[in-house]
Amino acid sequence: MASTMDSLVSGTLINTKIIEPLKTVDGKLMARGVRRAPLPKFLLAMAPWVVVLGFGLYGAWLCLYRGLNQTNMDNRFAFGLWIYLDLTIIALGAGAFFTGFLLYVLRRTEMKAVINSAVVIGFVCYSGAVAILMIDVGQPLRAWFTFWHPNIHSMLTEVTFCITCYLMVLAIEYTPLLLKNRQLRKVPSLLVFEFELHKVMVVLAALGTFLSFFHQGSLGGLYGVMSARPFAFREAIGIWPSTFFLFILSAAAVGPGFVLATTALVEKLSGKKLVKDEVPALLAKISGSLLIVYVLAKAVDTLVWINSTSPSTGAEPMSFYSHRPFGPWILFAEIVVCGLVPALLLRDGGKRLSLKWRVPAAALACSGVALNRFVMTIQTQALPTLPFDRFLSYTPSWQETASFLAVVAYGVLVYALSFRYLNLFPEERELANS
């Protein structure tokens, strides 16, 4: 390197091959010492997402202005794409509460490396889900009725209360991140408030864990309590159907996996190493272990359902799987392909297989959860109930799809802006300099 060395010694400047890093106009908004793409390049990368957001907002506006006839939902498919995807992104956003639980309650300090990223992902997932729900209901302005006249026996009431509270918690957890922005932390009042807010984080993280536990479960309970839909109905453990616990388990298992996958994706897109190796290792181990528990629980639950619950309602369980394209392959896919296989891959920890299988395994697990939510939402409604029913199908309209894509675009934009201007990955600088 002698020829390219610049000498700090003596008066003459030997400057041969210094590569000037590109300037960024908005450098002052970023954390000191991190490198980000130049502003024009960043804006160019964000532009398509803004377009998608705009288009999606138009689709959503149509649904609000003209009514839900803009969707392809109908009296038989009362729940459609939105409910299904809401459930999925809430399950994926579970990484926020679980990482918080690991860090603040179980004191696994390795999680400091990803907690900020997980909080942003959680915030984006939950705020997006709530936004979609506001469009999905027929009368969004009446949303407060659930609080005013709560039906404590309804799972949906529990979901509403918990998700609202949890979104508040996430917003409060996101605030210190914002306040620690390089320019904002210069403001003394914001600085001091952030300091004090951080001190109460433990309480909020514990509360978030409690709330998440309940609403992940209640989302499962939504389906499990429907005594008149034998496909979805499950036996109760206490006052909760087994789907309550299955949804909690699957969300807790997939949450860390999603954090792992998104971290890897961000590392790939930014070309930087953002977390030390011990972090994805721990996430993979936890995700894999929980997945194994989930797979076992789900297998037991499925067997109970096939042998006891479903026949007691007069239904032959395999008849539910006799309508194309829903066949028994779905059970196999959910439990084995997207359950057991990623669990084993994640738990392998590099002993037999290369570590590069971790991310595809996590993605597979996330797909498994998406499949599970799909089956509970869509298959349940597609199946005939009355003797003179037939199996129905439903395809989302473009307005529905666009609205959901708007949420995805919103998530990407918020995350990208957070990554650019906030300190999402505390280990980034250390890893950059080593």
Add this chain to the structure above:
Amino acid sequence: MFPWSPDFTFDVGHVIFLGAFYLVVLVIGGSVAMAAFRAIRDFRQQRQEAIRWHGDFEDLPVSARRCRHELTGEVRSRTCPNAFDCRECEAHPALVALRSSDFEATAGTGADYGLSMPPDRMYHRGHTWAKKEEDGTVTVGLDDLGRRLLGHPDRLDLPVSGTRVEANGVAIRAKKGNADVRLLSPVDGTVVQVGSLEDGWLYRVSPPEGGLDTRHLLSGAEVRPWILREVERLQEVLAGEKSGVGLALADGGTPLEDLSIAIPKNEWDRAFGEMFLEP
């Protein structure tokens, strides 16, 4: 929703469910309110500078947070748990007491690399120094490495006479190119006189009523190992991260008066932040 609402019945379910909800709302609201209340109290107690410094310290990389006793070789490895405030530290007096009698004998005139670190003053980890004068005031200046780094700043904001400064609090702000720099005051006190870079000192304070506490400042034999490490840190900062700049420091020779010439403009921000302990 409320006990006086028409639908409400005082059964187990309602009490548990709504009780839990109210509890959650209380905890959330209470936490935020408590944080806000404490923040206001912090302001009233003028703790914002201390908070700022503690926040900054937490965000510094581990390599910048080495305990002074690790630098001198007294302990193998120790990250400072007190934001360099040795006045608060329990381990510091214990470790000082353990020092052997010939500890100070190794004191030299300064450091390698031709940096001048006069022994008549005490040094702050942020590269400012404090010197007790005969008339009881304390002079504060920028040490040799800091001075060469900063070179000729575009702008230098010194504290106005009468301002109260506190140790580890922000005393000076400077601007050089794209980089914002802030320098920390090594001591507590009230500013009585203001100098300049050319004068060789920056400001003078009268110490606080309780007397001057300099336990957190480096002096004597501690200075040399520290400054050696600081130069290493500067090199690490500039050599890292695919900047394309590979810098090496040769032994001997005199360093540049304005080191910033040798550092690419876009690296100034990072370099200054690293060396002046601002994340």
Add this chain to the structure above:
Amino acid sequence: MQSAKKPLDGKTHRYGMVIDLDRCTGCGACMVACAVENNVPPGDPAANERTGISWLRIYRMNDGQPLPETRTAFVPVPCQQCGAKAPCVSVCPQNAVEVDRSSGIVGQIPVRCLGCRYCMAACPYHARSFNWWDPVWPAGMKESLNPDVSTRTRGVVEKCNFCFHRLQAARAKAAAAGSREESPGDYLPACVEACPTSAFLFGDLDDPTSDVAKAAEGKGTFRLLEKLGTDPKVIYRSARPWVRQMADGALPRNGKEEHRG
């Protein structure tokens, strides 16, 4: 809509129906009468059988035999007015659905309905309709609306409530005559009234002297999806074994669904 207050005279009724499938011709008069009586808006041009509103639907079944031996039956399916464990009641987040203790009718409060459609997912009889569009009344129709029934807005769920407003009218009439008990003949839902073949029998199932209570115990009666435990108050009867077998099955075999109207 009465909430769970004390009923008028301390006596509770369980209003129910027995529908004779051997009498139903599938004419659809009941569907029309229901729509007119309850101010159901005309369907939007883009509406189809799955997005249009119909509180009462007639399904056609046939016995699967090839022509000319095919036999057909028509099955009117209103809200089955399930019992205490009605699937739609416990799931509504706003307590907008309840089983009225005094009449057994499953009531819906459209002004409280948020439009979440959870009740629709829970109902196995698909008795509930959602207002996917804003009601649009053709010129002059507003004057012909039934003043006793409030119209609904877009985005809420609605369903058959056994013409509860007629029950309220019967109670008012009885109260005006000084009686605390409505006279049985005074209260008949519109569909029951309109049926030209008298396929509907309506009344208090708890009153052993009423025709409907007697018919409910009669031969050939069954309820839809009995095994689900919904305890509906709509009872069907047919002397034809294939009708009972096909309709009584908890879940479908090869029944074909076709709507009327």
